[in-house]
Amino acid sequence: MHDIFGEEVARWQHLERVFKNTLESFGYTEIRTPALEKIEVFSQTVGDDTDIVEKQMYEVKSAAEAERLVLRPEGTAAFMRAVLEHQLHRLPGAQRFYYCLPMFRYERPQKGRLRQFHQFGVELIGDASPEADAEIIFVFETILKTLGIRDYVLEINSVGCSDCRPVYRDALKDYFRPHLAELCEQCQGRFERAPMRILDCKNPKCAELVQNAPLITDHLNAPCREHHDGLRQRLTQLGVAFTDNPRIVRGLDYYSRTAFEFTSELLGAQSALGGGGRYDGLAQRFGHDPIPAVGWALGMERFLIALEAKSPLTPTVRKPIVFFAPLDAPAFEMLFELSMRLQRKGILTAMSYERDKKLKWLMKQADRTGAVYTLLLGEDERKSGKAVLKKMAAGTQEEIEISNLEEIIAGRARSEA
Ligand code: AMP
Numbered sequence: 001m002h003d004i005f006g007e008e009v010a011r012w013q014h015l016e017r018v019f020k021n022t023l024e025s026f027g028y029t030e031i032r033t034p035a036l037e038k039i040e041v042f043s044q045t046v047g048d049d050t051d052i053v054e055k056q057m058y059e060v061k062s063a064a065e066a067e068r069l070v071l072r073p074e075g076t077a078a079f080m081r082a083v084l085e086h087q088l089h090r091l092p093g094a095q096r097f098y099y100c101l102p103m104f105r106y107e108r109p110q111k112g113r114l115r116q117f118h119q120f121g122v123e124l125i126g127d128a129s130p131e132a133d134a135e136i137i138f139v140f141e142t143i144l145k146t147l148g149i150r151d152y153v154l155e156i157n158s159v160g161c162s163d164c165r166p167v168y169r170d171a172l173k174d175y176f177r178p179h180l181a182e183l184c185e186q187c188q189g190r191f192e193r194a195p196m197r198i199l200d201c202k203n204p205k206c207a208e209l210v211q212n213a214p215l216i217t218d219h220l221n222a223p224c225r226e227h228h229d230g231l232r233q234r235l236t237q238l239g240v241a242f243t244d245n246p247r248i249v250r251g252l253d254y255y256s257r258t259a260f261e262f263t264s265e266l267l268g269a270q271s272a273l274g275g276g277g278r279y280d281g282l283a284q285r286f287g288h289d290p291i292p293a294v295g296w297a298l299g300m301e302r303f304l305i306a307l308e309a310k311s312p313l314t315p316t317v318r319k320p321i322v323f324f325a326p327l328d329a330p331a332f333e334m335l336f337e338l339s340m341r342l343q344r345k346g347i348l349t350a351m352s353y354e355r356d357k358k359l360k361w362l363m364k365q366a367d368r369t370g371a372v373y374t375l376l377l378g379e380d381e382r383k384s385g386k387a388v389l390k391k392m393a394a395g396t397q398e399e400i401e402i403s404n405l406e407e408i409i410a411g412r413a414r415s416e417a
Contacts (some may be wrong), residue, residue, distance in 0.1 A: 001116040007313050008304075015147070015303055016100060019120045022143050026135070028096040028122055033078045035102065036060055039068040045077040045285040047253030049186075049194055056105040071104035075121045075297055076254070080282050083125060089283075089291045094127040100300070112270035112302055121276075121297035128292035130230030133258045133278060136294055138238050140262060140274065143298075149264065149306050152273060155245035156235075156260040158228040159196075160220050162281060168219040169195050175213050182209060199249050215246040227257050250275060254282040258294065266309040267302055274298025320350035321413040322389075323366035327359065327378025335377060338405060347413040366392065372416055375409075377402070 004012060020030070039059065046052050058071040072078050079097065083089055100120045107113050122139060124132050137154065144152055160168060172195040176183065180191060184203040191198070199210050220228065235242050242260075250259045261275035276296025283291040324339055326332035332355065339349045350369040352362070359376070366374040376388040386399035389408075400408050 001114060002301075007317075011304060011307065011313060012300070015300060015307075016120075018146050019098070019100065019143060022139060022146060023096075023098040023122060026096070026139050028098045028139075031079065031082065031097045031099050031123075032101065033072070033075075033082050033099070035072055035104075036069045037072055037078050037081065039070045041077050041081045042070065042073060045080070045254055045282060046074065047194065047197075049190055049197060050253065052105065056107060058104050058106060072101070073103055073105045075099055075101060075103065075119055076123065076279060076295055077282065079121075079123050079295075080279075080286065080291075080293070083291070084283065084286055084288055089125055091126075094132065095125050096122070097125075098122045110270070112267055112299075112305055114301060118300035119297040120274075120300055121295060123293060123295035125291055125293040127294075128280065130227050130234055130258075132292075133231045133294050134234030134238060134240075136276065136296055137235060137242075137260060138240060140296055140298070141240050144262070144273075147303070147307060149266070149273075149303075149310065151266050151306075151310075152262050152264040154240065154242040154260060154262050155248055156231065156242050156258065157244065157246055157248040158217060158220055158224055158257050159249055159255050159259050159277070160216055160224050161256045164216075164219055164221045164224055165196070168214070168216050171214040171219060172196065172198070176209065179209050194253075196249050199247060210247070216249070217244070217246045224257055231258055248275075250277055254279045254285060256280050260296070262298070264302075264306050266306040270302065272299070273302050273306065317370075318348055319370040319372065320348045321371065321416060322349050322373040322375050322409055323362075323369050323371035324349060324351040325359070325362035325366060325374055325376050326351075327362075327376060327381075329355070330379075330382070331377040335375070338409075341406065342409060342413075345410065347410055349409075373409075373412065375405070 042057065043053050052073045057073050060069045060071060088095055098121065100118065102116050103119050104116050107115055109115060122136055124136055173191065176191060176195060176198060180188060182205055183198065184201065184206055187198045187201050187206050198206060199213065201207065248259050248261055255277045257278040259277035262273040263271040264273050265271065274296055278294040280290050280292045282293060283289065324335040326335045335351060339351045342349050350371055352365050363374065372392060374390045374392060376390065381387045382402065385402055387402050387405065388397055389400050390397040
């Protein structure tokens with residue numbers, strides 16, 4: 001888990017701005033759900049023998065209640081819980097949402113893999129058409145283009161629906177049955193319950209066997225095939241380059257039809273920038289009628305690595321226009337108030353709150369803040385009605401009217417901006 005501050009936080013804010021501006025220009029609105037959910041939100045939906053449900057959830061206990069709560073490991077199931085709770089699917093037409101939220105998974109930490117990480121996600125509900133799938137993929141690509149990330153690949157697949165999947169599962173089982181003893185222990189368990197999940201296994205022996213396994217794309221029924229062809233046509237129309245990868249099944253149970261992933265070589269071993277797909281059947285896992293839905297989530301930290309690889313961070317620290325150097329107590333009173341007033345107007349100033357400091361000490365502080373000017377004010381200046389304004393870089397100085405300080409400094413801030 002990371003602390004995020006300093007220059008890094010500027011990059012996070014930049015990313016968040018690009019995400020939000022892009023999504024809002026496509027008509028998406030933000031949704032924020034709590035970090036804690038009942039355990040069933042995920043255990044009933046994501047799939048029993050997925051890593052997330054089996055071993056990655058953080059359970060939170062309260063002293064008073066027996067209810068089992070977990071820290072949200074992924075966004076979509078929590079989103080669907082909120083949709084059903086607030087009947088958002090009843091609103092007329094398709095509904096579009098985005099979120100930017102921390103996710104929690106117990107993982108072995110490594111570069112680009114954290115226990116608290118952040119996902120930016122979009123969800124489009126109430127539209128079953130391939131155009132909806134094409135739209136969200138186009139939005140993802142727009143974000144990549146806006147950020148100037150060019151080294152990426154989009155891979156798409158269809159994982160069929162509840163009609164075509166049983167046929168495919170049988171074909172997979174027929175294929176793996178003679179090799180059962182060669183599969184890893186976990187996959188031997190998956191063989192009966194969820195043979196498709198073997199396709200995701202990272203064990204080298206399993207991965208080798210997977211190479212010649214039957215493809216889901218050869219087992220799609222006519223409506224699923226039509227949907228998938230429709231998506232491919234739309235992506236081509238929109239100029240979105242993609243490759244077909246029949247091996248993309250996505251880890252989670254609730255996907256149907258479209259599944260896709262954006263990967264980037266900029267990331268090294270953890271190459272996934274983000275991915276998503278269609279999840280029309282998720283609402284049924286909550287005991288509700290199906291709701292057509294499609295979405296994706298991208299890893300913020302992965303985007304930061306990709307951006308860093310492309311262009312290393314450059315400091316963007318705001319410099320104050322003026323450092324206030326009061327030479328006595330009345331000047332301190334006056335400059336403190338002036339500094340607050342200017343900053344309320346958005347003009348950054350700096351001042352040390354230590355009292356009775358000598359000029360030399362004050363000038364050193366002024367240097368450290370990187371202020372463009374230093375304003376000196378003491379008894380002599382008050383008598384003459386003029387304060388001293390030093391331009392730090394040039395080492396020059398001038399006298400300015402004390403009665404007009406606020407206006408003069410505001411004017412300098414405008415001309416330096
Ligand atoms: P998933 O929900 O597993 O499909 O993840 C969606 C995206 O979130 C991935 O493509 C990654 O970019 C990112 N991601 C997933 N797990 C982690 C993690 N532990 N640490 C950082 N990013 C992650």
